[in-house]
Amino acid sequence: MVGATGAVGREITRTLQARGFPVDDFVPFASARSAGLQVSFRGRRWTVRELTDGWHEGIDLSLSSAGATVARWALPPAAAAGTVCVDNSSAFRLDPGVPLVIPEINPDALDGHSGIVANGNCTAITALMPLGPLHRAFGLTFLVTSSYQSVSGAGMKGIRELTEQIEKLHGQEEDLGSPDPDALPRGEVFGRTIAFNVVPRAERFAPDGSGFTTEELKMGAEARKVLGLPDLAVAATSVRVPVPVGHGVSVFARFEREVSVQAAREVLGQAPGVRLVDAPEPGGTGGAYPTPLDAAGQDDVLVGRIRGVPDDPRALLLFAAGDNLRKGAALNAVQIAELLVRRGL
Amino acid sequence: MVGATGAVGREITRTLQARGFPVDDFVPFASARSAGLQVSFRGRRWTVRELTDGWHEGIDLSLSSAGATVARWALPPAAAAGTVCVDNSSAFRLDPGVPLVIPEINPDALDGHSGIVANGNCTAITALMPLGPLHRAFGLTFLVTSSYQSVSGAGMKGIRELTEQIEKLHGQEEDLGSPDPDALPRGEVFGRTIAFNVVPRAERFAPDGSGFTTEELKMGAEARKVLGLPDLAVAATSVRVPVPVGHGVSVFARFEREVSVQAAREVLGQAPGVRLVDAPEPGGTGGAYPTPLDAAGQDDVLVGRIRGVPDDPRALLLFAAGDNLRKGAALNAVQIAELLVRRGL
Numbered sequence: 144m145v146g147a148t149g150a151v152g153r154e155i156t157r158t159l160q161a162r163g164f165p166v167d168d169f170v171p172f173a174s175a176r177s178a179g180l181q182v183s184f185r186g187r188r189w190t191v192r193e194l195t196d197g198w199h200e201g202i203d204l205s206l207s208s209a210g211a212t213v214a215r216w217a218l219p220p221a222a223a224a225g226t227v228c229v230d231n232s233s234a235f236r237l238d239p240g241v242p243l244v245i246p247e248i249n250p251d252a253l254d255g256h257s258g259i260v261a262n263g264n265c266t267a268i269t270a271l272m273p274l275g276p277l278h279r280a281f282g283l284t285f286l287v288t289s290s291y292q293s294v295s296g297a298g299m300k301g302i303r304e305l306t307e308q309i310e311k312l313h314g315q316e317e318d319l320g321s322p323d324p325d326a327l328p329r330g331e332v333f334g335r336t337i338a339f340n341v342v343p344r345a346e347r348f349a350p351d352g353s354g355f356t357t358e359e360l361k362m363g364a365e366a367r368k369v370l371g372l373p374d375l376a377v378a379a380t381s382v383r384v385p386v387p388v389g390h391g392v393s394v395f396a397r398f399e400r401e402v403s404v405q406a407a408r409e410v411l412g413q414a415p416g417v418r419l420v421d422a423p424e425p426g427g428t429g430g431a432y433p434t435p436l437d438a439a440g441q442d443d444v445l446v447g448r449i450r451g452v453p454d455d456p457r458a459l460l461l462f463a464a465g466d467n468l469r470k471g472a473a474l475n476a477v478q479i480a481e482l483l484v485r486r487g488l
Numbered sequence: 489m490v491g492a493t494g495a496v497g498r499e500i501t502r503t504l505q506a507r508g509f510p511v512d513d514f515v516p517f518a519s520a521r522s523a524g525l526q527v528s529f530r531g532r533r534w535t536v537r538e539l540t541d542g543w544h545e546g547i548d549l550s551l552s553s554a555g556a557t558v559a560r561w562a563l564p565p566a567a568a569a570g571t572v573c574v575d576n577s578s579a580f581r582l583d584p585g586v587p588l589v590i591p592e593i594n595p596d597a598l599d600g601h602s603g604i605v606a607n608g609n610c611t612a613i614t615a616l617m618p619l620g621p622l623h624r625a626f627g628l629t630f631l632v633t634s635s636y637q638s639v640s641g642a643g644m645k646g647i648r649e650l651t652e653q654i655e656k657l658h659g660q661e662e663d664l665g666s667p668d669p670d671a672l673p674r675g676e677v678f679g680r681t682i683a684f685n686v687v688p689r690a691e692r693f694a695p696d697g698s699g700f701t702t703e704e705l706k707m708g709a710e711a712r713k714v715l716g717l718p719d720l721a722v723a724a725t726s727v728r729v730p731v732p733v734g735h736g737v738s739v740f741a742r743f744e745r746e747v748s749v750q751a752a753r754e755v756l757g758q759a760p761g762v763r764l765v766d767a768p769e770p771g772g773t774g775g776a777y778p779t780p781l782d783a784a785g786q787d788d789v790l791v792g793r794i795r796g797v798p799d800d801p802r803a804l805l806l807f808a809a810g811d812n813l814r815k816g817a818a819l820n821a822v823q824i825a826e827l828l829v830r831r832g833l
Contacts, residue, residue, distance in 0.1 A: 289634035289738035291686045291727065295665065306661045313658055316651045320640065320733040320813065321785030334773050339731050340781035341636045343738070343793050343807045350771035354749060354795040363798075378797045378805055380738045382636065385730055386684050388665040393634035393688070393725045395740070404699060426695035428679050436685035440666030448688050450699040452723045453708075460723055462688045468665065 222258025389435025567603025734780025
């Protein structure tokens with residue numbers, strides 16, 4: 144376990160325990176700052192070690208959720224020495240020699256891996272869980288996505304920044320109709336006020352000046368790699384919203400073949416890891432549709448708001464919501480590890 | 489002034505005063521419940537009257553922001569008797585005999601009006617402020633929108649419901665990673681928990697079972713009417729977010745002609761009522777981009793995150809943010825009234 148004390152690391156530990164993952168010895172690593180802390184796992188407390196050269200000795204399988212910089216430094220020597228590494232960072236996802244795997248969608252990508260297996264971006268996984276089976280049924284050709292990404296996508300510090308800003312602004316909700324810009328809190332993590340606001344910028348702007356953020360480019364690149372569609376056109380917008388946990392994504396998808404709402408529901412009703420939550424009340428405001436808070440703490444990605452597009456019989460709209468720390472990160476990583484164990488690593 | 493005590497009504501009163509609108513006599517109306525209250529306008533207090541039959545006697549021009557039901561009952565007799573009515577409800581927007589006007593985009597639609605002029609939906613106006621000039625320059629053919637709509641779109645009671653739920657949940661932000669569904673607050677206005685969540689349902693689901701909400705259908709219908717494009721294909725998703733004031737909308741637009749980011753910026757930089765906020769920092773997290781909280785209290789619609797779409801030279805992505813009570817409602821209504829006065833009603 145590399146990055147054991149972060150938001151995703153804690154969720155990986157919880158998931159390994161909840162799913163009874165076969166572990167002989169459990170070794171939590173983190174940065175020097177967190178070394179010496181203790182982590183609970185299977186009723187025991189394990190002391191967090193600092194990640195240093197040679198950390199991987201004696202370790203068969205590593206799950207890591209440190210940043211891309213740490214992953215680039217720590218994982219290749221481990222993989223070369225025989226430790227199979229499941230990595231949650233973006234460091235290796237687009238490396239042609241590294242499989243990018245969502246077990247329900249492309250498990251065979253694990254064939255012939257070279258010691259590093261990448262876990263996808265949290266928003267991409269949330270969108271791809273319904274899009275994978277829909278692609279198999281109807282042939283995906285074009286995708287427009289707009290995300291509603293929770294603050295925990297930026298780690299525990301994202302939740303803390305939201306909480307601090309809510310603390311400062313709660314009670315002034317009506318005054319925010321005409322706010323004093325100088326009095327609005329701005330934090331390190333989101334740069335702008337995230338409480339009572341949405342911020343259409345997640346991660347960095349790409350260095351190429353295209354105006355896309357790296358988060359937006361991941362949606363296209365990872366969709367193309369996971370679905371095996373190198374020419375898939377994807378237009379993604381990533382927006383951070385003041386939600387602690389749970390990513391939403393609004394999807395417009397066009398397919399090669401005609402698709403109906405009913406046919407899409409049939410496909411998604413049988414898709415593993417997807418829960419269809421799609422029974423709007425005609426003429427009313429009730430019925431079933433997914434929200435991020437409903438997805439928080441759940442393993443399944445919730446999918447609903449499925450609609451056909453007038454005069455465009457090959458297109459669909461839908462809204463998916465998933466727990467970004469579970470299926471968007473820890474659960475998917477543990478599922479990859481389970482697959483690796485079943486295959487003898 | 490019909491609906492003088494609501495969120496939009498208060499904003500209309502403030503806007504009339506701020507813009508020095510020519511008023512001989514000011515007569516605020518509201519429902520029986522609010523009759524007798526007092527409203528401040530130009531340093532005087534005016535007593536709110538109950539809206540009853542014959543309310544329009546002696547009134548040349550009415551601005552109304554009551555609901556559609558009240559508008560359907562109150563406005564046709566007023567218009568028939570010679571009162572020109574600018575209505576903020578959805579009651580008459582799609583009526584072929586009623587102009588639907590955004591003064592910066594289609595002022596000529598006022599020609600030959602029959603006494604009722606409709607003000608658009610708040611999210612549609614926010615999207616159309618940049619799309620109008622882009623359409624004139626490049627010819628709009630296809631639109632996908634996903635909205636980030638503030639709670640004040642549902643009136644003052646929307647802000648109150650968000651505030652109450654924040655009060656209840658603040659301090660438990662980390663626990664919302666695995667919430668107890670039965671302990672989550674649900675209110676009358678949004679049906680689901682809106683604090684620390686996003687709700688992909690605004691207004692009612694259409695009675696036709698298509699799965700679209702009436703709010704989503706407005707985006708398409710109003711874009712077609714305002715832009716004069718009866719065949720424009722629009723795929724809209726409306727999502728409520730825990731923001732007090734300020735609507736965001738993520739837009740994918742395809743045009744007849746090729747369009748570049750630079751060309752779009754040139755068009756929008758000269759568009760009245762639009763403020764270009766679009767200078768992302770390549771490789772960084774800073775620079776200029778719009779958020780709803782930046783738009784709150786502002787007259788202009790802020791537009792940024794303009795991006796080209798790889799392999800699709802006729803398409804653009806952008807993010808617009810506008811004050812749903814100002815340009816999305818009160819300001820646009822007062823601008824229509826100003827146009828009517830300049831034209832001699």
